[in-house]
Structures are given as structure tokens and as C-alpha cells.
Amino acid sequence: MLELQQLAKRHGEVPVFREVSLRLEAGEFLALVGDSGVGKSTLLHAVAGLEPVDAGRLWLDGEELGGLDEAGWARLRRERLGFVFQAFHVLPQLTVAENIGLPLELLGQAADRIRARVAEMLEATGLDGLGERLPAQLSGGQLQRVAIARALVHRPRLLLADEPTGNLDPGTAARILDLLDAARRREGTAVLLVTHAEAAAARADRVLRLHPDGLRPGRDG
Numbered sequence: 662m663l664e665l666q667q668l669a670k671r672h673g674e675v676p677v678f679r680e681v682s683l684r685l686e687a688g689e690f691l692a693l694v695g696d697s698g699v700g701k702s703t704l705l706h707a708v709a710g711l712e713p714v715d716a717g718r719l720w721l722d723g724e725e726l727g728g729l730d731e732a733g734w735a736r737l738r739r740e741r742l743g744f745v746f747q748a749f750h751v752l753p754q755l756t757v758a759e760n761i762g763l764p765l766e767l768l769g770q771a772a773d774r775i776r777a778r779v780a781e782m783l784e785a786t787g788l789d790g791l792g793e794r795l796p797a798q799l800s801g802g803q804l805q806r807v808a809i810a811r812a813l814v815h816r817p818r819l820l821l822a823d824e825p826t827g828n829l830d831p832g833t834a835a836r837i838l839d840l841l842d843a844a845r846r847r848e849g850t851a852v853l854l855v856t857h858a859e860a861a862a863a864r865a866d867r868v869l870r871l872h873p874d875g876l877r878p879g880r881d882g
């Protein structure tokens with residue numbers, strides 16, 4: 662469902678990565694590991710069209726994405742991608758429930774359907790009772806769960822997640838990984854997850870390590 666061929670990225674004159682090729686099937690869970698600064702976050706942003714690449718081609722569900730303009734990328738993100746950013750990007754002026762329901766609002770879904778699905782996501786992420794709070798009234802781990810609920814609420818084809826269990830205690834982290842498992846089993850969501858956490862990588866179907874000259878199999882250097 663996702664294919665990357667020979668992606669390369671530079672920041673100005675400084676190369677980040679090159680020759681990054683990858684195939685991800687529907688429902689597959691791929692963990693992406695690698696040293697700090699090697700470009701894992703940059704690669705996720707590139708797959709979501711949030712950062713241009715310097716070379717290479719990308720396909721999602723057979724559609725080549727290279728030709729998309731900004732509006733096309735925005736529509737693709739809205740309809741088919743979920744993204745958990747390292748810095749959460751939860752909107753401070755919206756309540757927890759409004760944050761989680763936002764992708765459905767943007768897709769024009771009816772208010773009662775949104776309410777029901779948001780309640781389901783609050784429960785699934787262990788945030789019941791916190792829907793009316795503002796993000797400033799949450800802990801770091803709770804905020805992270807809001808970001809995950811928002812990324813999955815519209816049942817995306819592909820979830821891109823940057824360290825989604827980074828701030829969580831082991832029990833909550835396991836619960837979030839269960840949620841990702843459920844999304845891929847029930848909805849066929851493919852998961853591309855950047856992580857330093859052994860426990861998260863251990864749950865993946867495959868682990869790939871990013872090097873400056875491409876991806877290689879394996880958990881170790």
C-alpha cells in the first residue's frame with residue numbers, strides 16, 4: 662500500500678539520507694529505528710508530504726504522489742493518513758474531545774457520529790472523563806494519547822507515528838501498542854512507527870534501521 666523508491670533528502674548541502682526504498686503492505690506494522698539525527702522524523706514528514714524530498718518516488722495505494730500539489734497532499738493527509746508528531750501538535754484552544762474529533766469535522770461528518778466515535782477513542786486510549794478538558798490541563802502522557810486518538814479517529818490507511826510511546830509508562834505504552842494492533846487488524850491500517858523503545862519495536866512485524874545510505878533490516882546497528 663506504501664512504496665518508496667530511492668528517496669533522498671538534503672538540508673541545503675548537508676545530506677540526510679539517500680537510497681531509501683521500502684514496501685509496506687496493508688495492516689503491516691513496521692518499526693523504523695536508527696541513531697539520533699539520522700533522519701527518521703524527516704522521512705516520516707516526507708512520506709506525509711510535509712517535507713519535500715530531493716530525489717525518489719512514492720506511491721500510496723498505487724497512486725504516485727510525486728505529482729500532488731499542496732491541495733492534493735492536504736486531501737490525502739485528511740482522508741488517508743494519520744500522523745502522531747513528536748511534539749504532539751494538539752491545539753491548545755480546543756478541548757480534548759474537539760481535538761480528537763477534528764479530523765472527522767474536516768471530513769464533514771455529522772455531529773452525532775463524531776460524538777460517538779470520539780467517545781470510543783477516549784475509552785480506547787484511557788482518557789474517559791477527560792474529553793472536556795483543555796490540553797493545558799493534561800499530563801504529557803495524556804497529551805500523547807490525545808495525539809494518538811486523533812491520528813486514528815478517521816481510520817486512516819496509513820499511520821505515521823514518531824515515538825508515540827516515548828513519554829508513557831510501560832502499562833500505558835502497551836495499551837497504545839494494543840490500540841495500533843487493533844487498528845491494523847480491524848481497519849487494515851498500515852503502521853510506520855519511529856521508535857527508540859525496544860518494547861515498541863518488539864511488537865512490529867519488521868524492524869528496519871535507517872542509515873545515511875538507506876534502510877537495512879534489523880534491530881541492531
Ligand SMILES: Nc1ncnc2c1ncn2[C@@H]1O[C@H](COP(=O)(O)OP(=O)(O)OP(=O)(O)O)[C@@H](O)[C@H]1O
Pocket residue numbers: 672677695696697698699700701702703704
Ligand atoms: N530545518 C532543518 N535544517 C537543517 N537541518 C535540519 C533541519 N531539520 C533537521 N535537520 C537535521 O537533519 C537531520 C535529521 O533530523 P531528524 O529529526 O529527521 O532525525 P531523527 O533520526 O528523527 O532524530 P531523533 O531520533 O533524535 O529524533 C539531523 O541531523 C538534523 O539536525
